[in-house]
Amino acid sequence: MYQEERLIAILEHIRQHQRISVEDICELFQVSRDTARRDIVKLEEQGQILRTRGGAIWRGLNKDVSGYGDRLQEEPAVKRAIGRLAASLVQTGDYLFMDASTTVMNAAEELRTDGHVIVTNSIDIAGLLSQRPGITVHLLGGVVHPRHRFIFGARTLEMLRDYQADKLIIGTSGITPDGLTNPFEEEGYVMKEMMRRSDQVIVLADHTKFGLRQFYRVNGLESIDILITDREPEDGMKEALLRHDINIMIAKGENEP
Incomplete structure (x- = not known):
């Protein structure tokens, strides 16, 4: 070797x-x-x-953050499989929060149901789903992050506090037994508020996110209902997830049994 x-x-x-x-x-x-x-x-x-x-x-703190376009190209088949499984959990008529994760973008692309009201801080998800018949999109107001294409700020949080959703589909930059983390504190505030205002929280995280800790802790594992990933987590991580009664779902590629 x-x-x-x-x-x-x-x-x-x-x-x-x-x-x-x-x-x-x-x-x-x-x-x-x-x-x-x-x-x-x-x-x-x-x-x-x-x-x-x-x-x-x-390394205790991961500081590497690719731009939105680069992240879209990372593990595209894996993200597509995770997004497809997440979309399959959405029922006709669900009201949804969707954050600005690139994996969540894949879930938006895979949506095949309608009758939805979508609340998002993602410019790209809003642009995509606003073209779909039977879907109403609420794009949160605030400040646009030019490199990572999410909306954040006091106005964003103020708007969020007026909404409630059936489900939240959310990504993460890192997940450990201590919870979900994000490199941007401002985006973390938005994610935290979305989690607080959702009846069910569905986290999308491919295997590369396990063990990574970023600057801002968004929430502990107790806030998660379902985790969709592409591989079984290692034993310590899996034990922590099961201890919090999280339903772990493994996404398969199109050609996998």
């Missing part, structure tokens, strides 16, 4: 287990302790992990 392949595998292990030791690397990849240490140094130089005594841990 080349070093580049091994580094990717090490990062995946840390993503799932939050840490890795030199001994783990030696055993998993059949390499010497010197090679394992060089791998850890390389990943630290790349800013991917934090080196600890005898191993490495995931």
Whole structure:
């Protein structure tokens, strides 16, 4: 195995287990302790992990945030599968909150029901669904974030407090046993208020979001009813989700059984 392949595998292990030791690397990849240490140094130089005594841990705070257009292109098949499953949970006549996540955008594209009232802070979801017959869209007012295409601010929250919805379909930048996090505090306020005003909260998160912590904690796991993802979470994360009675749903690709 080349070093580049091994580094990717090490990062995946840390993503799932939050840490890795030199001994783990030696055993998993059949390499010497010197090679394992060089791998850890390389990943630290790349800013991917934090080196600890005898191993490495995931960086405590993830600060990497791609632009909206770039995020739309990340894992498109996975996001489409998650969005399709989320849309299948929507019943004719449901009133919905939808946030500005790119995965939620996929859910909006997969909607096949009507009679909906949609409240959103996403410019793109509003533009898409406003063209659909049988759907009424309320686009929240406020300040537009130009790079990430969500609306936020005091006016946004003021409008939200006048609404109530059957379901919220919401994405997340990171999910840990401590809850959902977001890199932008202002967007986190909007997400928190949407969760407070929904009868059912459906979170969409592909496997890359597990173990990531961003700057602002939106809410704890107790606020979630359903989590839709593309892989079984690792044991610690799964135990935390089940402890809060969250229904974990695994989305399959179009060609998967």
